[in-house]
Amino acid sequence: MMSDFDAKARRARLRLIVIGTVAVATLTAGGVLGVMTLNADDSDLKQDAKPTPSAPASSTSPAPSPIKEFTPANAPRIPLLKPRSNAEGIGTGFEHSSLGATSAAISYWQDLDLLDDVIARKQWTAIAAKDSPGTIDQGVTEVRKVREGVGLPPSGGSPDGIAFSTSVKAALTRSLDASGDVVNVWLVFDRYATIRDKGADDNPLKDEVTNLVLKWESNDWKVTTDPKYTALVKAPHSYDPASKYAWADGWRAVADG
Template sequence: MSYWEDLDLLDDVIARQQWTAIAAKDSPGTIDAGVSEVRKVREGVGLPPSGGTPDGITFSTNVKAALSRSLDASGDVINVWMVYDRFATIKDKGADDNPLRDETTNLILKWEGGDWKVTTDPTYTAKVKYPHAYDPASRYAWADGWREVTDG
């Protein structure tokens, strides 16, 4: 979950460094896709497609729940679904009026070189199944494997 919480959202140079560090060797396109998403966000908020994060803007992402499933018999490739909130803070203006809440995404992670790396290998992406929607009070979500993530 820290991969998702720590990714830079507006600085494409830092995003490239981060994606390079977390991408599996079988998925070099993951790096370009991650940087492309940052550039789309930049353009969506009126910034040039490339550059650093403007002074005074910070983001925080909080993963609230996660569900993981193995995509191979060894357990070395897993699909991790996450429900998260994302907030922006602008200096002298305060907190985001419209934060992202209860967003759902997933990452496919492959054990490689002693760490979990993001893979987009079609062998694994084809095996991804959507889970039941997360709701902290849902017995169906619990039975599906959703678990609340805590900081402690």
């Protein structure tokens, strides 16, 4: 028979499915491009084009030299930058560059607290753009939904015995303006649960996809939900580590991801 703790842990994981998909939909315009899972047949994600079969080479022609086709799996990985400062338990102070924006998005998504709404509010306050105060409330609301889903009061600290971790393994970054000061970063991530007396999650959430729009503000990268920026977000090809089309579209594997 499933214990009360096991039942709560199960509900916590189910709620994480929501926070891994629905929550970030509120962090992008309209939610249409907010979140997509890789194993879904989602028309918003562009499908990889199929290569046209080439004609067989003549038996008398010399074999052409092989040309390496890059894929996210065999191409150089993104060397992430470390935050230069810390605010309310989340890394800040990323450099003013495309790599800085990518590193910031990955760091934010991996370090955001998913169960403590007080910490989550402080973290979102530290990384939200001034034009996006609603982003803070949206992030906190999703944490409270998770808490209620496991039978906890809406507000409070992390419960004993349940912890979650997020690992981003690929990213795609595109500038949304000519200056490069507003960028959209797509992320592919796995999410794991650690449950008291049971160890690591044997059925983690895998290959979840989300995106964050960041703008350069106050000498750091901040999350923005301003519609004039989020309306410019376009869905990329679906991520496949073995796909040359995914690499050509900009997907890169993350170092140590």
